Amino acid sequence: MNTQKWYLNWNLYLCLLGVVAALAVWLFLNTDTPRLALFWLFGLAFGFIVQRSRFCFVSAISNFVLFRDGRLLKGVFAGLIVSTIGFAVIMSSEVSDPTSAVPATAYLAPFGWHLVLAGLLFGLGMVLAGGCLMGTLYRLGEGTVSALVSLVGVIIGMGILQHNYPTWNNYISGLSPLWLPQHLGWAISIILTIVALLALYALICWLQRRNVPSSKTSASSKPLAEKLKHLPKAFFVNSWPLAIGGILFGLVNIWMYVSVERACGFTGEVMRWAQIVMDALHIPAAPLGTIPGS
Secondary structure, eight states, X not given: OOOOOGGGOHHHHHHHHHHHHHHHHHHHHHHHOHHHHHHHHHHHHHHHHHHHHTOOHHHHHHHHHHHOOOHHHHHHHHHHHHHHHHXXXXXXXXXXXXXXXXOTTOOOOBOSHHHHHHHHHXXXXXXXXXXXXXXXXXXXXXXXXXXXHHHHHHHHHHHHHHHTHHHHHHHHTTSXXXXXXXXXXXXXXXXXXXXXXXXXXXXXXXXXXXXXXXXXXXXXXXXXXXXXXXXXXXXXXXXXXXXXXXXXXXXXHHHHHHHHSOOOOSHHHHHHHHXXXXXXXXXXXXXXXXXXXX
16 A cells, blocks of 8 residues: 655655746746747647657557457547647638639648558557657657657658658649638538548447447446545546547647637648757758648
């Protein structure tokens, strides 16, 4: 039995020190660059959510394919449903008729075979690395050394991409994007997207039940006071329900877009790190600002 007093818990002091340091950085940034201070707060929120819920897009797929564990994949679908509704509301407020115009703040990626190739290469690399870039970052914060190796590899890959950007961009920039609202309108596009995500959610649930027999668990009979007593541990120590993580991730992403007109992104920032390294090594590369969505 652990009888350690709370005031001897060094993890508590380190946590408080981290909170104070985060607030100090926010105050410093908010003085001259309030927009950057907002990015700092949103970054903290995203980091906390994905670390607590172990949110990772690649792990969601690989866990289901390898182990038939669809919990994280269902969390991803839940987040996508929330994001679909939220971003559709935002974009439709900017452009009521999507068949005639595209929202100025929207980024529509060129559609073609290169997406399949990129997805296969990215998926292979991230499975070998043990997770996607988002998972790599929060595992690095936890002290996982292999995550540091993965991040260095990503920075090198981003540097190669940035160095050769004009070559391959000349090809894909000529491809047309595929945007459902432009062909079907807002209502039908939203309905089709949500129905497809719900169908995938139901399919994962069905496949899980076939492979892993469900066990009946009785509802907790603990009184409310007892549950509230353990609430801090459930929030800061225990892993969150994966669906909750996905929903919160989607909601904060919407909030960020409304606040700073940018959606959550990880690769763009890592590409900036790659450019800093290349500048330090005097390696020529295309200007980062020319990359859409960065």
